[in-house]
Amino acid sequence: xxxxxxxxxxxxxxxxxxxxxxxxxxxxxxxxxxxxxxxxxxxxxxxxxxxxxxxxxxxxxxxxxxxxxxxxxxxxxxxxxxxxxxxxxxxxxxxxxxxxxxxxxxxxxxxxxxxxxxxxxxxxxxxxxxxxxxxxxxxxxxxxxxxxxxxxxxxxxxxxxxxxxxxxxxxxxxxxxxxxxxxxxxxxxxxxxx
Numbered sequence: 001x002x003x004x005x006x007x008x009x010x011x012x013x014x015x016x017x018x019x020x021x022x023x024x025x026x027x028x029x030x031x032x033x034x035x036x037x038x039x040x041x042x043x044x045x046x047x048x049x050x051x052x053x054x055x056x057x058x059x060x061x062x063x064x065x066x067x068x069x070x071x072x073x074x075x076x077x078x079x080x081x082x083x084x085x086x087x088x089x090x091x092x093x094x095x096x097x098x099x100x101x102x103x104x105x106x107x108x109x110x111x112x113x114x115x116x117x118x119x120x121x122x123x124x125x126x127x128x129x130x131x132x133x134x135x136x137x138x139x140x141x142x143x144x145x146x147x148x149x150x151x152x153x154x155x156x157x158x159x160x161x162x163x164x165x166x167x168x169x170x171x172x173x174x175x176x177x178x179x180x181x182x183x184x185x186x187x188x189x190x191x192x193x194x
Contacts, residue, residue, distance in 0.1 A: 007044050014059055015040070021060065024153055025067050026144060035070060039063045064136070064153070071143050119176075126175040127168075134168040141165050 001009075018039055022032035039062050127135060140150045151161040 003047055007040075007047060010043070010055060011040055014056065017056070018059055018063055021063050021153075022067060024145075024149060025071075025140075027067075027070075031070075035063070035066050038066050042066070060155075068136070068139060071139065122176050123172070126172050129175070130168055130171060134164050134171065137161055137164040138168040 015036060018036040019029070019032045022035045023029065027035060039059060042062050043059065127138065130138065136154060137150055140153060141147075145153065147161045147165070148158055150156075150165075151158045154161070156164075
């Protein structure tokens, strides 16, 4: 059997499962299909180097990393958009209507923004310094997944998922002081995990 035949059989056997895996992360069907394609591109490039692992275990691990990368990319994109809108406001200070709806001055807004940006950077560095088992649980939780979903995605028990998230939040509190509202309460609009 050729490498292409092996890959084709692997693709046919698991494409639906990989797409379903991404749908659990709350990606749209179209996004899940695109991310699944990325998984299979990575797998094809590494064909032969992972044969000792079970196919699904390797695909799932690869899909997990692709999902994390996509969530990180979206977070960075969101921060960049926020920075650009602030830069646009600062570039046109003569247009006072931009500032009139705010109760504070442009200078204090900028200081607040810079403090928030520094705090976010420290938070991201602290999250990256967590052990992988804690980091993966915390990132999924921050991504909006419930404890039960996290346990299913990572193949761990519900209690283990809860414990790891609690431990991750505790370590972050030690590293950066008290956990920020985005960690202790999650962002507004996120449903609290059950």
